[in-house]
Amino acid sequence: KQEVTQIPAALSVPEGENLVLNCSFTDSAIYNLQWFRQDPGKGLTSLLLIQSSQREQTSGRLNASLDKSSGRSTLYIAASQPGDSATYLCAVWRETSGSRLTFGEGTQLTVNP
Amino acid sequence: NAGVMQNPRHLVRRRGQEARLRCSPMKGHSHVYWYRQLPEEGLKFMVYLQKENIIDESGMPKERFSAEFPKEGPSILRIQQVVRGDSAAYFCASSGGTRGPNQYFGAGTRLSVL
Numbered sequence: 001k002q003e004v005t006q007i008p009a010a011l012s013v014p015e016g017e018n019l020v021l022n023c024s025f026t027d028s029a030i031y032n033l034q035w036f037r038q039d040p041g042k043g044l045t046s047l048l049l050i051q052s053s054q055r056e057q058t059s060g061r062l063n064a065s066l067d068k069s070s071g072r073s074t075l076y077i078a079a080s081q082p083g084d085s086a087t088y089l090c091a092v093w094r095e096t097s098g099s100r101l102t103f104g105e106g107t108q109l110t111v112n113p
Numbered sequence: 114n115a116g117v118m119q120n121p122r123h124l125v126r127r128r129g130q131e132a133r134l135r136c137s138p139m140k141g142h143s144h145v146y147w148y149r150q151l152p153e154e155g156l157k158f159m160v161y162l163q164k165e166n167i168i169d170e171s172g173m174p175k176e177r178f179s180a181e182f183p184k185e186g187p188s189i190l191r192i193q194q195v196v197r198g199d200s201a202a203y204f205c206a207s208s209g210g211t212r213g214p215n216q217y218f219g220a221g222t223r224l225s226v227l
Contacts (some may be wrong), residue, residue, distance in 0.1 A: 004155075036218075043117075043204060043220035044156075089155065100146060100158035100169065101206075101216060 002027045006090055006104035013080055014112050021075040021107045023090030028071050034101065035064050035075050036089040044089065048075070080111045116221035117207050118187075125225045126195050134190040134222045138207030145188040146216060147180060150202040182199060195226045 003026045013019055023033070032051045036044040048057045048064040050073070053085060056065040063076040087108045091101040116174040118137040126132050138145050143164050148156040162182040173180065177195075182188040192199055202223045206216040 041223075044218040046215075046217075050214070091156075100161060100172070101148075101156075102158070103148075103155040105155035 002030075002092060002094060002102045004090055004092055004102050004104035006107050008090075008107060009105065010110075010112040012112060015080060015082060016077070017080050017111075018078050019080055021076070021077070021088050021090075021109070023073040023075070023104055025071045025073075025092050025102075028068050029094065030068065031093040032098070033064075033066055034091045034093070035062075035073075036091065038087045038089055038106070040086075048087040049089075077109075081111075082111045082113050084111050085109055099102050117205055117217050119203075119205050119219035119222050121222060122220060123225070125227065127227050128196055129173045129194050132192040132195050132199070132224055132226075134192075134203050134205075134224070135187045136190070136205030136207075137187040138205075139209075139217055142209050142217075143220035144208045145182050146206045146208075147188075147190050148204045148206065150221075151206065152201070154169060156204060158186075167201050192224075195224075200224055200226045 005024045007022045024107055035047045036048045037047050038044050050057050050064055050066045052068055061078040066073045087106040089106045091103045093101055117123045117139055120135050147159040148160055149155045160173050160180045161169040165184050179191045179194045202221045204221045205219045207214045
């Protein structure tokens, strides 16, 4: 059974700081890994999708890496802004017989002005 | 091009009532997934449907919960005889294929059971 863990559960940083969010998964047989952002009372916004054959993906100030063999991914946010405050969710799609995303519990990020 | 539409956004029910949550997938998508997010928890898969078929319902509670995706109209998640523990945010996602990439999520329905 796939389990996804995110550390830390909450993080508070001053504006401008670079930060790293961590995600680990127990079953390395994944098809892809996806990072989402969730704002309070809102739905999920996909940030980055990494295929299992890829090592990283970048979008603007965001960079996600994937080490499939060790079951780890990181989301790097450069020059954080108050608008980055949200919950960040990591999710994996299994390689075989999969029909769903397995989510971690998220990291709640607060960027203080 | 409208995204995944869920309604209602907020739903209040008393214990024992029925809750019906609706999800209209993105145009051209024929795969629908329902997830539940309990307070202070991550999203948990409930059910995966294609038009007129339930493909995987392994995440659905055995009793009181059912889902459908008819040939015409939205997908419906139905909860009978709601209890306080059903209070949660219910999210629907849709995709154009079976393999997870590019699952697009709706804004969710927040169910409160009094």
